[in-house]
Amino acid sequence: MNTANFRFYIKVHTALNIQARIIHDELYSVCGDQASSLRIVERWSKLFREGREEIEDEVGPGTPVTETTSENIEQVRLLIDDDPYTRIEEVQEQTGLTYGIIHRIITDHLKLKKITADYIPKDLTDFQWAEQVGICKQNLTKF
Numbered sequence: 001m002n003t004a005n006f007r008f009y010i011k012v013h014t015a016l017n018i019q020a021r022i023i024h025d026e027l028y029s030v031c032g033d034q035a036s037s038l039r040i041v042e043r044w045s046k047l048f049r050e051g052r053e054e055i056e057d058e059v060g061p062g063t064p065v066t067e068t069t070s071e072n073i074e075q076v077r078l079l080i081d082d083d084p085y086t087r088i089e090e091v092q093e094q095t096g097l098t099y100g101i102i103h104r105i106i107t108d109h110l111k112l113k114k115i116t117a118d119y120i121p122k123d124l125t126d127f128q129w130a131e132q133v134g135i136c137k138q139n140l141t142k143f
Helices: 003-015 020-034 038-049 070-082 088-095 099-109 126-141
Strands: 112-115 118-121
Touching: 003 020, 003 038, 020 038, 070 088, 070 099, 088 099, 099 112
Parallel strands: none
Antiparallel strands: 112 118
16 A cells, blocks of 8 residues: 555544544554555654645745756756766756756666766676676785
């Protein structure tokens, strides 16, 4: 069950005047550890009792999610393709995006991870693995 389903369940049961503790117990008996905590169930139940209709989070302060647009993702990808040794701070200066947004783009959208000072794909092909092993062996002979 995803967050929206949990919240909808809480909304419906709150409308039926069921206490938050009982709603939480029902969710926990069905979903186990994946269920929302009692504190979260109580908070959402209170919001729905006060008249809230939406089950989605309201946009709060901070950087909007719209910062991870396809244009920004492509811009970060091109910068890393040009220089895989680039630092997030350098990408920040060139794009004007925040550190967190750039990190999210690199890890979640581009599926890259940093090994030493080089970004590489998380899922390597057999050829890429063999190439990486060869490079590592060359580096080990230097020591």
